[in-house]
Amino acid sequence: MAGLLEGRNALVMGARNKWSIAWEIAERFAGQGARVALTYQGEREENVVRELADKINATMTPCDVTDSDQMESAFRRIGQEFGTLDILVHAIAHAKREELAGSYSDTSRDGFAMAQNISVYSLVEAARLAAPLMTNGGSIQTLTYLGAERVVQNYNVMGVAKAALEASVRYLANDLGPKNIRVNALSAGPVKTLAARGISDFDVVLQAVAAKAPLRRNVNQSDVADVALFLASDLSRAVTGETLHVDNGYNIMGL
Ligand code: NAD
Numbered sequence: 001m002a003g004l005l006e007g008r009n010a011l012v013m014g015a016r017n018k019w020s021i022a023w024e025i026a027e028r029f030a031g032q033g034a035r036v037a038l039t040y041q042g043e044r045e046e047n048v049v050r051e052l053a054d055k056i057n058a059t060m061t062p063c064d065v066t067d068s069d070q071m072e073s074a075f076r077r078i079g080q081e082f083g084t085l086d087i088l089v090h091a092i093a094h095a096k097r098e099e100l101a102g103s104y105s106d107t108s109r110d111g112f113a114m115a116q117n118i119s120v121y122s123l124v125e126a127a128r129l130a131a132p133l134m135t136n137g138g139s140i141q142t143l144t145y146l147g148a149e150r151v152v153q154n155y156n157v158m159g160v161a162k163a164a165l166e167a168s169v170r171y172l173a174n175d176l177g178p179k180n181i182r183v184n185a186l187s188a189g190p191v192k193t194l195a196a197r198g199i200s201d202f203d204v205v206l207q208a209v210a211a212k213a214p215l216r217r218n219v220n221q222s223d224v225a226d227v228a229l230f231l232a233s234d235l236s237r238a239v240t241g242e243t244l245h246v247d248n249g250y251n252i253m254g255l
Contacts (some may be wrong), residue, residue, distance in 0.1 A: 003033030004233040009082040010034040013063065013126065014091030014143075015052055016045050019193045021143060022091035023052055024221035025228045030056035032229060034087065037078050039063035065092055065122035075129035085133035087232045090126055090142040093119040093195055095158045101200035104156040112157055119161040120168055127172050127183065137180030141231045142169060143224075144185045144243060146251055154200040166243050173241030182240035184231050189219040189247030214249035 010029045014022040015038055030036050036058040040049040046062070053060045059081055063074040078085060095115040099107055123142050130140060146152060147159035148166050166185050173183040190196060190205050199205075210218050227246045230236050245251045 003031065004229060004235070005029055005087070006033035008034045008086040008232075009037070009084060010087035010089070010232065011037045011039065011078055011085060011130070012089045012091070013039045013065075013122075014089070015040065015049055016194060017048050018052075019221070020091070021188065021191060021193060021221050021224050022089060024225040025089055025091065026052060026058065027056055028222075028225040028229050029087065029232060030058065032233075034232075035082065037061065037081065039074050041065075065125070066117060068125065071122075071125050071129060075126075075133065079133050082133070084135050085130055086136065086138050088126060088130045088138065088140045089228060089232070090123045090140070092122055093143070093158065093161070095119070095156075095161070095198070097198050099157045100198050101154050102156075104160075107157045112160075115157045115161040116164060119158065120164045123165060123168055124172070127176065131176055131179060131181060134179065134181050138182070139232050139236070140172070140176070140181060140183045141228060142185050144169075144187045145190075146187060146245075146247065148187070148243075149251070152205065158199075169243065170241045177240060182231075182236070184236070184239060184241070185243040186224065186227055186231060187243050187245045187247065187251070188224045189213070189245075189250055191219060191221060191224065193221075209247070209250050212250060212253055213247065214252070217248055219246055219248055 012022050012026040038058050038060045061074045063070045096111045099111040144162045147155035148162035169185045196202050
């Protein structure tokens with residue numbers, strides 16, 4: 001049977017190491033027949049990301065999302081290499097470590113702006129640059145977390161950024177729908193990655209979720225990559241503007 005993404009071109013932004021959610025997503029897409037391009041933040045990540053690129057025969061381009069020139073040149077290069085783009089995965093977020101602990105009311109002005117710039121505006125700019133390449137329609141997806149909807153201890157400024165990210169998904173879905181480009185967010189349960197390690201007491205969150213989620217376990221990168229595959233494929237052709245929880249049901253629980 002042909003892969004679900006046979007003949008599709010996919011850009012995956014945000015693979016940094018083998019624990020990255022984007023890493024597993026890129027592997028899953030390639031395994032289902034997609035031609036994959038990777039962007040990575042900078043020189044520090046290059047050698048590690050090359051391992052993934054070699055494994056799945058992907059191209060790789062540096063792209064610090066705070067720099068519009070780098071964003072434009074990354075998408076230009078992808079346009080030259082691929083001609084058209086079908087799938088974009090945005091798996092990028094960052095906040096100052098000191099803002100991921102204590103009180104949200106202590107958030108600094110520049111810490112707030114940085115979290116929004118890297119974690120939210122980058123999706124807006126990426127969608128704008130991807131859309132002209134998605135001449136056959138397309139699927140754009142980003143990664144979010146329950147801290148957008150509920151108060152999660154220490155998630156603070158990133159919870160507010162994720163709320164803006166989820167709202168951006170709805171606005172982008174409305175903008176790009178007439179071009180048959182779908183835009184969705186995948187709300188993953190907590191997974192131990194480098195980004196997650198920056199959040200104070202993250203292990204406590206993992207334990208609480210495993211104890212309370214209806215399926216009584218935590219998700220892993222593979223659980224998330226399977227749903228990312230669904231969102232990237234035609235199986236989700238009528239789904240857009242959605243925030244889809246992949247969290248073993250944790251989000252439905254009250255007291
Ligand atoms: P990760 O640390 O592996 O990935 C974060 C990525 O963001 C890295 O590749 C990093 O290089 C990139 N990044 C940060 N600043 C950047 C910049 N200026 N320019 C370009 N890239 C930059 O961690 P992850 O957990 O795989 O995170 C991927 C996404 O999943 C994030 O949006 C995160 O918020 C989201 N998410 C994670 C969890 C979790 O528990 N790990 C849960 C839900 C959602």
